Amino acid sequence: MRNRANTEVNAGSMADIAFLLLIFFLVTTTIETDAGIDRLLPRIDDTSTIVVRQRNILTVNINNSGALLVEEELLPLEELKDVVIAFLDNGGDGSCDYCKGNREETSSDNPNIAIVSLRSDRQTAYADYIAVQNEITAGYNTLRNREAQRLFGSDYTALEQDYLNPQTGPLQKEQLKAQILQIQELFPLNLSEAETASE
Amino acid sequence: MAKFNKKKDGDVPAVSTASLPDIVFMLLFFFMTVTTMKDSSIMVENTLPNATETKKLEKKDRVIYIYVGKPTSQYTSTFGSEPKIQLNDKFADVGDVGDFILQERAAKPQELQNVLTTALKVDRDANMGLISDIKQELRKVNALKVNYTTTDGDAFANLQ
Numbered sequence: 001m002r003n004r005a006n007t008e009v010n011a012g013s014m015a016d017i018a019f020l021l022l023i024f025f026l027v028t029t030t031i032e033t034d035a036g037i038d039r040l041l042p043r044i045d046d047t048s049t050i051v052v053r054q055r056n057i058l059t060v061n062i063n064n065s066g067a068l069l070v071e072e073e074l075l076p077l078e079e080l081k082d083v084v085i086a087f088l089d090n091g092g093d094g095s096c097d098y099c100k101g102n103r104e105e106t107s108s109d110n111p112n113i114a115i116v117s118l119r120s121d122r123q124t125a126y127a128d129y130i131a132v133q134n135e136i137t138a139g140y141n142t143l144r145n146r147e148a149q150r151l152f153g154s155d156y157t158a159l160e161q162d163y164l165n166p167q168t169g170p171l172q173k174e175q176l177k178a179q180i181l182q183i184q185e186l187f188p189l190n191l192s193e194a195e196t197a198s199e
Numbered sequence: 200m201a202k203f204n205k206k207k208d209g210d211v212p213a214v215s216t217a218s219l220p221d222i223v224f225m226l227l228f229f230f231m232t233v234t235t236m237k238d239s240s241i242m243v244e245n246t247l248p249n250a251t252e253t254k255k256l257e258k259k260d261r262v263i264y265i266y267v268g269k270p271t272s273q274y275t276s277t278f279g280s281e282p283k284i285q286l287n288d289k290f291a292d293v294g295d296v297g298d299f300i301l302q303e304r305a306a307k308p309q310e311l312q313n314v315l316t317t318a319l320k321v322d323r324d325a326n327m328g329l330i331s332d333i334k335q336e337l338r339k340v341n342a343l344k345v346n347y348t349t350t351d352g353d354a355f356a357n358l359q
Binding site: 012014015017018019021022025026029030034035036037038039040041042043044062066077078120121122123124125126127128129130131133134135137138141160161164166193 | 216219220223224226227230231234235248249250251252253254255256257259262267316318319321322323324325326327328330331334337338339341342343344345346347348349350351354355357358
């Protein structure tokens with residue numbers, strides 16, 4: 001009986017078993033990259049042609065070597081973000097009371113009807129296209145952050161992150177959703193990749 | 200006296216390995232939580248472009264993946280070096296994308312069928328012609344939510 005109290009289960013092989021499991025998981029799994037730029041494609045049956053005034057369209061063309069033509073002029077990619085911000089924030093007709101732009105005659109009337117028209121060549125590299133998409137999104141996010149800071153004291157991107165966080169409670173989620181929609185209404189993402197008719 | 204002698208000839212005690220399983224299990228759990236199962240092997244080159252303004256794809260069960268890129272070296276002899284579309288484990292044409300999406304959608308539970316996102320994992324050297332064709336196919340089957348999957352990083356580095 002005295003001997004029996006001292007006997008222990010030999011745990012030496014436990015490490016081997018755990019190592020085996022570890023190696024199995026290392027081999028069969030990958031660390032996935034699962035972040036990206038979200039876009040909503042237009043419906044296919046949406047054939048209605050809206051007539052938009054020329055001043056409310058910012059045309060961005062990417063050629064096959066990745067060079068940018070913005071409003072018929074060459075522009076380095078580094079400046080695109082500022083051009084997008086200036087265009088959206090212009091508030092030309094004075095109906096936008098939160099816009100802080102220069103109210104120029106040649107730029108957009110109101111962010112609600114301002115359209116960024118993006119066109120790319122079939123030979124454009126995907127990396128260039130994403131870089132341009134990224135800069136346009138950055139422009140929108142800067143303005144949305146500004147408004148979210150003014151209204152809710154928090155960045156728009158932070159609101160979105162909190163909303164997507166699975167640990168956020170349902171009550172808080174509802175509140176965040178309302179706030180996000182409110183900001184999106186101030187600066188809606190009007191990105192057109194189709195033909196846009198002008199007056 | 201014998202009592203004292205006995206102590207002297209004792210060997211160096213063995214290092215206890217009792218905590219080794221615990222350490223390995225800790226590693227195991229770490230890898231189990233940060234990684235996900237591979238569901239298909241990628242047969243195309245897939246260096247994603249960089250972007251900063253990204254959003255996370257949180258729920259894996261609501262995502263359909265489409266890979267685009269040049270076939271990897273072992274497939275170049277049969278499939279050439281032009282960028283190709285990979286759906287699940289097969290190379291496919293642009294025309295197959297619509298059917299694939301409908302198939303994948305039908306396989307998902309009813310309540311998720313309207314909230315699916317299509318993640319486009321496209322190699323940075325692919326051209327936009329192919330991508331716009333894919334987008335056109337997605338519009339035809341009403342799969343409008345798209346995520347251009349990217350890696351976090353400086354977008355200006357894409358231009359080189």
